[in-house]
Amino acid sequence: MILLFAIIGFVLLAAFYGVGIYNRLVTLKTLVAEAWSGIDVQLKKRYNLIPNLVETVKGYAKHEKETFENVTKARNQAQSATTVEGQQAAENNLNKSLMNLFAVAEQYPDLKANVNFLSLQKELSVVESDIEKSRRYYNGTTRDYNILIDSFPSNIIAGMTNFSKAAFFEIDTDAERQNPQVKF
Template identity: 40%
Template sequence: MKKSVKILLIVLAIIAVIAFPIIGTYNNLVSLEQKVDAAQSNIDTQLQRRSDLIPNLVSTVKGYATQEKDIFTDIANARSKLAGASNVSDQATADGELSNALSRLLVVVEKYPDLKSNENFKDLSIQLEGTENRIAIARQDYNTAVTNYNTKRRRFPSNIVSSLLGFEEKPLYKASAGAQEVPKVDFTK
């Protein structure tokens, strides 16, 4: 009987030696994945904030710049794409298009000195600038969380646990193609 108890204790010790690191790794991966989800949610919140500010900004500018209809259409289309984005890649592409259209809108404002001195426009511009800064920080936080998560899930022995338990790689938030290009604004139309 003592021998069977000893064997049972040895088996339980071996199971514990194997199980505790697996449980610890699993819990760590869950925590890192939650940080990625929270960071993604923060991006969504800031993009929504910007999206909510844009109609007010556009309507303020429309009164001054009625001939700039293409920019207003581009902004509306980009906002629709952003609202319908189903993953991080689509969201980043739509976000880039919206940022491009907004920068073109702000260039148009330079043509209208009265608009630049309009209090509503000044206030909206300040809010938009603050929101753009928040979006940039939220993107950085997301990419940091994704990098930490992806690194953990690829390192040994976490890679074994992550592959067995279905922890998938998360995509980084990347700028859309052409985001580095300067927006083209044509005032000759």
């Protein structure tokens, strides 16, 4: 009789433990989705600034049509990305295009002094900072979620209930990997 109660007690404890792991997986999956939503909001702000920035530069650099087309194309690709991996590739392309746009702007001293251009550049800088913060939060929640999926015994529960690892959001540009140049 005591053995029967011990077995029932063990089964109940194991069931409660399994439910606890499942609930933790659900919580972390929800946090990953919420974190991605935060990135999406910041990216949309950025995408809304880009046409204004392009139009401002266009007024000064009329013969840079290819640069403007590349920025617009990269923006559209980034907006239509549907996966984390697709978003990463699109953001890398958009960052390159924006760097080219700012390189064009460097050639026009009047543009660099334009109040509207400076305001847009400042706004973009703030949004880029917010994107970085959102990306860190997303990657942190993704890390926690992936660790739980990989750890024993939660990996058994994750496998049985079809939880899969989430992808990290890392923008890989050559400019981010290089040391910044300081010019006086």
